[in-house]
Amino acid sequence: MAVAALEVVGLKKVYTKSGRPLEVLDLERFTVRVGEFITVVGPSGCGKSTFLHIVGGFIKAEAGSIRVFDHEVREPGPDRGMIFQEFALFPWRTVAGNVEWGLEVQGVSKAEREAIVRKYLDIMGLTEFRDHFPAEISGGMKQRVALARVLAFDPKILLMDEPFGALDAQTREVMQEELTRLWERTGKTIVFVTHDIDEAAYLGDRVVVLTTRPARIKEEVTIKLPRPRDITVKKSVQFLEYRNRVWDLIRSEAADRRG
Numbered sequence: 001m002a003v004a005a006l007e008v009v010g011l012k013k014v015y016t017k018s019g020r021p022l023e024v025l026d027l028e029r030f031t032v033r034v035g036e037f038i039t040v041v042g043p044s045g046c047g048k049s050t051f052l053h054i055v056g057g058f059i060k061a062e063a064g065s066i067r068v069f070d071h072e073v074r075e076p077g078p079d080r081g082m083i084f085q086e087f088a089l090f091p092w093r094t095v096a097g098n099v100e101w102g103l104e105v106q107g108v109s110k111a112e113r114e115a116i117v118r119k120y121l122d123i124m125g126l127t128e129f130r131d132h133f134p135a136e137i138s139g140g141m142k143q144r145v146a147l148a149r150v151l152a153f154d155p156k157i158l159l160m161d162e163p164f165g166a167l168d169a170q171t172r173e174v175m176q177e178e179l180t181r182l183w184e185r186t187g188k189t190i191v192f193v194t195h196d197i198d199e200a201a202y203l204g205d206r207v208v209v210l211t212t213r214p215a216r217i218k219e220e221v222t223i224k225l226p227r228p229r230d231i232t233v234k235k236s237v238q239f240l241e242y243r244n245r246v247w248d249l250i251r252s253e254a255a256d257r258r259g
């Protein structure tokens with residue numbers, strides 16, 4: 001069998017909240033194929049961010065195995081690139097300086113850094129902004145810089161936690177379309193968490209719907225919309241059927257919990 005980009009088995013996470021255990025994750029199996037674009041949706045507070053942070057190696061789980069390209073995850077590493085809703089750029093560094101940062105930390109030579117930075121600024125449409133500071137560019141631009149910075153590491157898998165959640169609706173759609181192009185161009189594996197169901201159905205090869213806490217996989221919806229997908233696909237009947245299916249799953253999850 002081919003190696004999975006991500007293979008999670010028997011993952012359990014329990015926090016302690018006000019002195020009491022809070023069961024957050026109970027994932028039997030979560031598999032992502034190499035090159036797949038997976039979107040994850042689920043009720044607020046079900047454990048989506050916790051899940052991504054565990055895969056990122058930033059939080060420890062109580063039980064379970066996490067393998068990224070067949071390597072057990074124990075700590076953060078350059079094989080996994082994380083993108084959050086908050087842009088987390090260095091305000092004192094230029095756009096180019098932000099993208100260059102991780103490469104400096106890794107000890108990449110100046111000439112090589114410059115070539116890599118140029119490549120990803122170009123891919124993300126940032127070349128003309130290279131000498132701007134974060135305060136001088138828009139939210140959408142900042143998120144492009146964050147993406148370019150992570151891509152410069154050449155991670156095998158991108159872990160994205162509601163990355164477009166802080167953007168206005170129009171910028172968000174532009175970024176969604178750009179991300180699909182970037183994915184098609186780079187062949188990266190992406191795990192993308194969102195609470196926006198349209199976004200999940202538009203971006204994903206598969207939408208994984210989680211239950212309320214502790215999060216389990218409720219159902220997976222395979223999205224067989226043609227690629228490349230531009231934003232106009234959101235108007236198609238096929239798309240609406242998929243997003244309604246995901247909506248129904250989320251709604252029934254909420255109803256189940258209300259009993």
Ligand code: ADP
Nearest residue numbers: 015016017024043044045046047048049050051
């Ligand atoms: P989501 O991203 O799906 O909204 P989170 O993973 O952020 O959910 O959080 C899941 C649950 O765990 C929430 O109830 C949250 O309050 C709780 N939680 C998150 N981080 C901690 C922590 N460090 N300690 C205790 N409880 C936490």
Ligand code: MG
Nearest residue numbers: 048049050161
């Ligand atoms: Mg979250």
